[in-house]
Amino acid sequence: xxxxxxxxxxxLFVGLGVYTLMYKKNLxxxxxxxxxxxxxxxxFLITLGYRKGAIAPIYTMAPSGQSMVLPTPQALTLxxxxxxxxxxxxxxxxxxxxxxxxxxxxxxxxRRLRG
Amino acid sequence: MSILLxxxxxxxxxxxxxxxxxxxxxxxxNKKTVGIFAVFVLLISLVLTILLAVKIISVGxxxxxxxxxxxxxxxxxxxxxxxxxxxxxxxxGIFMGxxxxxxxxxxxxxxxAFIRKTEGMDKYYSLLLLLTVGMFGMEFTGDLFNLxxxxxxxxxxxxxxxxxxxxxxxxxxxxxxxxxxxxTISALFVLFAIGIxxxxxxxxxxxxxxxxxxxxxxxxxxxxxxxxxxxxKSGAVPMHMWTPDAYSEAPAPITMILVAASQASxxxxxRIIFSLYNVHMNTLAxxxxxxxxxxxxxxxxxxxxxxxxxxxxxxxxxAVSQTxxxxxxxxxxxxxxxxxxxxxxxxxxxxxxGIFHIMNHAMYKGLLFLTxxxxx
Numbered sequence: 001x002x003x004x005x006x007x008x009x010x011x012l013f014v015g016l017g018v019y020t021l022m023y024k025k026n027l028x029x030x031x032x033x034x035x036x037x038x039x040x041x042x043x044f045l046i047t048l049g050y051r052k053g054a055i056a057p058i059y060t061m062a063p064s065g066q067s068m069v070l071p072t073p074q075a076l077t078l079x080x081x082x083x084x085x086x087x088x089x090x091x092x093x094x095x096x097x098x099x100x101x102x103x104x105x106x107x108x109x110x111r112r113l114r115g
Numbered sequence: 116m117s118i119l120l121x122x123x124x125x126x127x128x129x130x131x132x133x134x135x136x137x138x139x140x141x142x143x144x145n146k147k148t149v150g151i152f153a154v155f156v157l158l159i160s161l162v163l164t165i166l167l168a169v170k171i172i173s174v175g176x177x178x179x180x181x182x183x184x185x186x187x188x189x190x191x192x193x194x195x196x197x198x199x200x201x202x203x204x205x206x207x208g209i210f211m212g213x214x215x216x217x218x219x220x221x222x223x224x225x226x227x228a229f230i231r232k233t234e235g236m237d238k239y240y241s242l243l244l245l246l247t248v249g250m251f252g253m254e255f256t257g258d259l260f261n262l263x264x265x266x267x268x269x270x271x272x273x274x275x276x277x278x279x280x281x282x283x284x285x286x287x288x289x290x291x292x293x294x295x296x297x298x299t300i301s302a303l304f305v306l307f308a309i310g311i312x313x314x315x316x317x318x319x320x321x322x323x324x325x326x327x328x329x330x331x332x333x334x335x336x337x338x339x340x341x342x343x344x345x346x347x348k349s350g351a352v353p354m355h356m357w358t359p360d361a362y363s364e365a366p367a368p369i370t371m372i373l374v375a376a377s378q379a380s381x382x383x384x385x386r387i388i389f390s391l392y393n394v395h396m397n398t399l400a401x402x403x404x405x406x407x408x409x410x411x412x413x414x415x416x417x418x419x420x421x422x423x424x425x426x427x428x429x430x431x432x433x434a435v436s437q438t439x440x441x442x443x444x445x446x447x448x449x450x451x452x453x454x455x456x457x458x459x460x461x462x463x464x465x466x467x468x469g470i471f472h473i474m475n476h477a478m479y480k481g482l483l484f485l486t487x488x489x490x491x
Contacts, residue, residue: 048314066352083267094292113360
């Protein structure tokens with residue numbers, strides 16, 4: 001049970017994010033929902049990389065015979081965090097542009113494109 | 116010359132990528148040359164793609180491994196699994212690559228006359244080149260995580276380009292926001308599926324994964340995620356809400372490239388189905404799901420196109436229906452994959468038709484959008 005705790009947190013993060021996307025009407029809150037899903041996925045990747053009792057993969061400092069972690073999930077997460085910053089910044093700047101033209105952030109009113 | 120040809124898989128991507136970051140510097144010196152420079156770089160990329168295509172047709176699929184002593188060394192000595200990042204380009208990949216190179220070159224040429232506003236022109240061409248790089252990467256990569264990275268590059272660049280006129284009007288910003296949310300969510304779920312694969316098999320390479328895949332319960336979840344996400348990115352019907360907005364509000368040359376970008380997502384869908392899962396999955400069920408996507412897209416897309424008053428929205432809905440034809444063709448082929456008689460009878464023909472329509476669609480729909488751009 002205690003080992004599965006990170007996975008439950010992942011499910012909570014992603015679930016909350018999807019809920020926010022579906023039921024919130026504010027563009028900034030939608031951006032927050034996207035961030036929540038992103039954090040959930042990052043936590044998922046980090047959790048997959050965890051090995052009990054293993055050490056950091058630095059060859060010169062490693063005591064012999066001890067297992068090392070494969071650094072791939074960490075590299076993936078780092079890349080994903082950087083991409084996440086770019087997407088969040090872009091979402092927020094587009095939301096800013098929308099606010100300039102429409103004067104509101106409510107999704108019910110930002111609806112000139114339809115049909 | 117032979118060095119150029121041997122390294123062409125990476126040069127096709129690296130040249131536009133480098134040029135994308137050189138363009139802001141060039142525009143400091145002379146604003147007018149920026150467009151010419153972008154066209155020139157994309158022309159080199161197109162020539163290299165054609166050379167690579169000739170090589171692939173005569174020699175066979177090419178593998179390009181990064182950071183190895185020789186670019187065809189897929190397995191490092193002493194290891195049983197490939198750990199390096201690599202490009203794997205087969206005939207289907209280079210077919211899509213040719214479409215991408217052609218469409219983005221034509222889009223850049225058209226932009227020379229289309230984009231009259233001089234401020235922000237360097238950003239426009241930088242983003243256009245980045246979008247091209249993202250599409251090429253999705254088509255050439257042999258690594259699932261790279262697929263995610265290039266998907267994100269393509270979607271970030273295309274969102275910024277859709278919202279390019281957002282400083283003057285509200286509607287492009289609105290379309291950009293919609294597409295941004297759709298593509299971010301889809302990319303995150305792709306990453307989630309990649310995480311599932313990594314946790315199960317400790318692998319990211321598509322070819323190595325295809326050897327190991329067992330179609331367990333987790334694989335089914337990953338397949339469902341990837342299938343729905345790439346169908347959404349390619350604009351198949353239940354998830355087509357972003358297509359008409361994004362296509363109609365982007366500048367005309369960008370719409371042309373966006374059509375090719377959604378075909379790249381379609382290609383990623385085919386790559387997942389055929390390279391990764393292939394006969395290990397229940398081809399009949401998955402084939403039928405794709406057929407249903409396709410038929411729905413064909414009917415609803417065309418029906419919605421009839422009632423449109425805006426010419427670009429009409430064309431965009433028509434583009435949705437054309438995606439349906441490709442999905443239908445490939446879906447029929449997939450459904451009869453385990454039945455050799457039916458496969459020989461009509462399966463192969465359905466495959467060929469569906470895949471050939473990708474080229475048709477990218478060309479004629481792209482040119483139609485350009486005519487719409489010339490109208491107003």
